[in-house]
Amino acid sequence: MRVPVFIAAALTACLAVCAPGTSRGAQLFTTLDFQFEDGSVLPDVHIAYETHGTLSPARDNAILLIPGAIGDRHVFDWAIGSGKIFDTDKYFVIAVDPIGGGESSSPAEGMGQDFPRYTIRDMMETLYMLVSRELGVSRLRTLGGLSMGSFIALEWAIHHPETMASLILLAPSPKSDAGFRLTVDLVNTVIALDPEWQGGRYSRNPVEGLRHAGMLFYPWLVSAAYLDRISPQRLAKELEATARTFAEWDANALVLRYAAYRGHDVSAPYDGDMVAALSQVTAPTLALASASDRLVGIEGARRVADGVKQGRYAEIPTDLGHRALRAPPDSTEAGFLDRQLRPFLAAPGGRGK
Numbered sequence: 001m002r003v004p005v006f007i008a009a010a011l012t013a014c015l016a017v018c019a020p021g022t023s024r025g026a027q028l029f030t031t032l033d034f035q036f037e038d039g040s041v042l043p044d045v046h047i048a049y050e051t052h053g054t055l056s057p058a059r060d061n062a063i064l065l066i067p068g069a070i071g072d073r074h075v076f077d078w079a080i081g082s083g084k085i086f087d088t089d090k091y092f093v094i095a096v097d098p099i100g101g102g103e104s105s106s107p108a109e110g111m112g113q114d115f116p117r118y119t120i121r122d123m124m125e126t127l128y129m130l131v132s133r134e135l136g137v138s139r140l141r142t143l144g145g146l147s148m149g150s151f152i153a154l155e156w157a158i159h160h161p162e163t164m165a166s167l168i169l170l171a172p173s174p175k176s177d178a179g180f181r182l183t184v185d186l187v188n189t190v191i192a193l194d195p196e197w198q199g200g201r202y203s204r205n206p207v208e209g210l211r212h213a214g215m216l217f218y219p220w221l222v223s224a225a226y227l228d229r230i231s232p233q234r235l236a237k238e239l240e241a242t243a244r245t246f247a248e249w250d251a252n253a254l255v256l257r258y259a260a261y262r263g264h265d266v267s268a269p270y271d272g273d274m275v276a277a278l279s280q281v282t283a284p285t286l287a288l289a290s291a292s293d294r295l296v297g298i299e300g301a302r303r304v305a306d307g308v309k310q311g312r313y314a315e316i317p318t319d320l321g322h323r324a325l326r327a328p329p330d331s332t333e334a335g336f337l338d339r340q341l342r343p344f345l346a347a348p349g350g351r352g353k
Contacts, residue, residue: 053088066149108250173300214246278307
C-alpha cells in the first residue's frame with residue numbers, strides 16, 4: 001500500500017526530531033509516586049532537561065551537568081557545543097533543572113508550603129531516574145555539578161558509584177558549614193519580614209522581600225578584594241542584578257531550595273562518618289574551587305579531594321569569589337577552567353593531568 005506523500009513527510013520529520021540520542025529542546029521526564037527522603041509522596045514528579053549532541057551506539061559518551069541553587073539547565077550553555085569544553089562532537093550532554101526550580105516540579109506550581117521538604121539526595125535520585133530510565137544510560141562518561149549541583153553529583157557518586165567514569169565538582173563541599181547555614185537563615189528571615197509573605201501562604205509573591213534577600217546574599221558571592229576594586233556604580237549594578245535574580249523566583253521555591261542546600265551532609269546516611277561516606281566514591285574526581293570563595297569555601301573541596309580514592313584538587317586564582325565558577329567565557333577564570341577540564345575529560349576515566 002502506498003503511503004500518501006504528506007503522511008510520509010510527517011513521518012520523516014517525526015523520525016528526525018524524535019530519534020533517541022539526538023539534540024532536542026526542553027523535555028520533561030515524569031516519575032510516578034516518588035517517595036521523598038522525609039517519607040512524603042508526590043503522585044507526579046517531573047524533571048525538565050535538554051540534550052545536546054548524539055548518544056553513541058554504546059551509550060558511553062553521556063555527560064550530565066547539574067546547575068547551582070538559583071541556576072537552571074542553561075548555566076553551562078557557554079561551555080556546551082562543537083569544539084567547546086563539553087564538546088558535542090564527542091559527547092552527549094544532558095543539562096537539567098533539579099526538582100524545586102526551573103521547569104521541574106516545584107512549590108511554584110501551586111503546592112507552595114505543602115510541597116515536600118526535599119533534600120539533596122531527593123534531587124539526586126530523581127536525576128538518577130532520568131538518566132537510567134528515560135535515557136537508558138547505565139554509566140555516565142562524566143557527572144558534573146556546580147555549587148549545589150556539585151553536592152548532588154557527590155551524593156550520586158557515593159550512592160551509585162558504578163554509574164560514572166569520572167566526576168567533576170565545581171565549588172563542592174561534603175557538608176554545609178555553619179557560616180553557610182547562618183547565611184541561609186538570614187535570607188529566609190529577610191523574606192519573612194515582607195508583609196506579603198504571610199507565613200508562606202501568600203496570594204502575591206513577596207517580591208520586595210526576595211529583592212532584599214538577594215542584596216543580603218550578594219557579598220557572599222564575591223570577595224572583599226573584589227569589592228575594594230570595583231566602582232560604586234559597578235557595585236550598585238551588581239547588587240541590583242542579584243536582587244532581580246532573587247525576585248524572579250517564587251518565594252516558597254527559593255526558601256525550600258536553600259533549605260535543601262543548607263541541609264547538605266553526605267555523612268548523614270553513614271551515622272555522621274564522613275570518611276566512610278567519601279570512601280564510597282570510586283570514580284576519578286576533579287574538585288575545583290575558587291581561592292576567594294566566601295560562600296562555600298575551599299576547605300570543602302580539599303576535604304572531598306582528600307577523602308575520595310582518586311581525587312584531584314585545583315584552585316582558581318581569582319578575587320571573584322563564588323562567582324568565579326560562572327565567570328564570562330572570555331575571562332581568565334573561564335580560561336583556567338578550560339585548561340583543567342579539557343584534559344580531565346579527554347583522558348580515560350578522567351585521569352588527565
